Amino acid sequence: MSSTNDTRPEMGTPPDPARTASTFTELCNVVAKLRSPEGCPWDRKQTLETIKPFTLEETYELLDAIDSGDDRAIVDELGDVLLQVVLDAQIGADEQRFTILDVIQNLTEKLIRRHPHVFGDESVDDADQVKQTWDRIKSQEKKPKKESLLDGLPKDLPGLARAARLQEKAAKVGYDFPHRDMLFEKLDEELDELHEELFENGETPEVKISLDVEPHPDQEILDEERRQRAEGELGDVLFVLANIARRWKLNPEEAIRKTNTKFQRRFQAIERGLKADNREIASASLAEMEEYYQKEKARERQAAKP
Structure with a gap:
């Protein structure tokens, strides 16, 4: 998919103001029409709560499009994500809570405020310092003050991503393995504990990988207390794997x-x-x-x- 302008603009060039205003206004008008009494029954009945699953779904569809490298698919999915933002804002306006202008103005002010090295007189040496500045300003903005350093993460964040973020927050105050290679010994430890719960005698049977073995049926752990312990140990294994991903700057999700x-x-x-x-x-x-x-x-x- 190519731009209407054959000349690649300089990086950081904003879109044409007149075209942006008219195009975005048209989108807002379309969404408002959908929510109007003469509009779409489905759109009219949506609330901020009911629209949440669609927002998550569209986000993952955008990730798939980015992976595909197909610009048309990326544009299409970005549009669907943008629709979620505009529709949410229209719902807020219909309920007299907030408008899309509040959303845009708040975001613009936040970006300027959290980039004092761009819009102010601070200076930074690298991306790590930018992240530290962002986190510092963000923590100053949050009111009321958090009771815990781990507060503030979205409850619906996917499990592995949430695990990595919790570990990242704890690491900021030094609660972290001094050397990342230690995590593999920790992983072995957690796997041993999982084995103890999965196998009644605590010993893992040695079954070599083979395609010639008769299928062995899976069996549920019937003892509820043991099942809960096994689930907990499995969670510990996944938590360590998320930590390994974090320390190597990989995204586990x-x-x-x-x-x-x-x-x-x-x-x-x-x-x-x-x-x-x-x-x-x-x-x-x-x-x-x-x-x-x-x-x-x-x-x-x-x-x-x-």
């Missing part, structure tokens, strides 16, 4: 999202391969499915080579 997408893509390659061979997946053996999986894996790696 993005990592699992990409792995989910990768698995889906490779499993669908199994389905396509079997279909091309006029086979039903239900009739294929594990070894046959794995062969298609590995072919797709090899194809992806070859395609990724420079």
Whole structure:
């Protein structure tokens, strides 16, 4: 997707003011019409609460579009995210709580206030100092004062992302492993504790990875107290993994999202391969499915080579 202007503008160039005003006003007018008595029944009945799931869904669809590298898809999904903002603001206006202008003005003032090295007379040496300045100003803005350093994180933040943010906040006051490599010993410790709860004798059976073994049925832990302990230990393992991601400056939520997408893509390659061979997946053996999986894996790696 290309711009209407063939010349690439200098980085940081704002859009044309006249066109921006008219285009954004038109969007606001459309959303207001949808919420009007003559508008759409679905849009009219929405509240800030009912619209929340759609906001989250559109955000993840935007992430998928960014991963695809398809500019048209990115533009489309960015539009859907923007719609959530404008619609939320229109709902706020209809309820006489706030307007889109309040949202924009508040955001503009916040960006200026939290970037004194750009709009003020402070100076910074690198991105880390920018983050420290942002956090310092943000903490001064929050009223009333937090009772805990860990307060303020959204309750609906995905679990791995929330874990990493909690650890980041604790690390700011020194509550962190002195060396990040120590986390792997901690991971082994947590895995051992998980094994103790998953297996009644506390010993992990040595079952080698093989495609020739008869399928072993999964069994639920019937003892509720033991099940709760196992779930807690599994949470500890995931918490350490999120901490490892943080210390290596990786995004754990993005990592699992990409792995989910990768698995889906490779499993669908199994389905396509079997279909091309006029086979039903239900009739294929594990070894046959794995062969298609590995072919797709090899194809992806070859395609990724420079």
